[in-house]
Amino acid sequence: MQKNWLGIVVVVLAAELAALIVLVIMWLPGKLESKPTQKPTNKNEHKEELVALKNELAKITFKLDRMKEKKTSADPTKQLFADVKLLTQNIDDIGSQIYEFERANQKNLMRMQKNIMRRLSAISPSGASAIPTDPAKLKKWLKDGGITVDEAEGVLTMKGRLVNPSRPLELIAATSGGPLHETLLETFCRPSALRAGLLQLGIKEGDPADYRKGTPATGGKLSISLTWPGAERSTKLEEFLWNDRRKKYMESAEWLFTGSDWDTSFLTGEDLYIPDEARVVIALTDNFGHLSVITCNHADSHNEMIWSINQQVLPEDLEAEITITITAYKK
DSSP states (O other), rough: HHHHHHHHHHHHHHHHHHHHHHHHHHHHHHHHHHHSSSSSOOOHHHHHHHHHHHHHHHHHHHHHHHHHHHHTTTSSSHHHHHHHHHHHHHHHHHHHHHHHHHHHHHHHHHHHHHHHHHHHHHOOOOOOOOOOOSSHOOOOOOOOTTTTETTTTTTTEEEEEEEOOOSSOOOEEEEESOOGGGGGEEEOHHHHHHHHHHHHHHHHOOOOBTTTTBBBBEEEEEEEEETTTTTTOOOOGGGEETTTTTTEEESSSSEEEEOEEEETTTTTTOOEEHHHHHHHESSSSSGGEEEEEEEEEEETTTOOOEEEEEEEGGGTTTTOOOEEEEEEEEO
């Protein structure tokens, strides 16, 4: 009785699997041939891939025929289950090949769209790159972005708050929604507005380090300090950064206006400022340098596990509003 029950289960499974294979056979050619816009990079590779998939389907069809013959055997259960397991694995393999093939074609199409949109955006600049040229409009644009610039004094300020990170510090400042779990400050500004403010002060924009080419970070040197209500003096940013390996706060650091870079949305053609997208403002360690407006050049900036907050300089009120002041570096 038990064998008869198992036999019925196996036959039902075999029938369902056969139906699935028929659907795959019917669906696959249309799936591969119904997208004329997604052309593979190599037609021969396309043909070889299709032939390989058809061969796999032929093997499955052959095994299904064997299963039909074996169902009249005295005890086909073990072999049938082994065949079902093998067929399932073959189907999974084919599905993976189809997915990877479509993924590669989709990437090629996205790259083409992106290049087209990049050229269109070069003709008509838009987005964050379109900084107002009128002084009054520029001042409002910066203010809306959380940045105040005093050109006469050569000072830029923005507001923020202290963050209680759960990991070693890799950032000095990030915006809401950014990697606040490893930063000292959350700033209430738009990174592209910070970049525009630094340019308005006449500070030279450089480039992030490129470790593949072996080129260091470049850009105008900055001085950064923090203050808050009731503070007796402003505190240099370096004093907030404790080096757990050297057992002292940071010394001899350079803060550089590296500026990051721009990208283009392949959907809209709009220019996207990378720090706006990453929500990164000031980087401490090298791994965030290409995502930030300002980066740190220091002997230990490559080490992501040694930086923490120097508790001795924190304000009594940890919820106090912090004012971040940035000027051009002066010896």
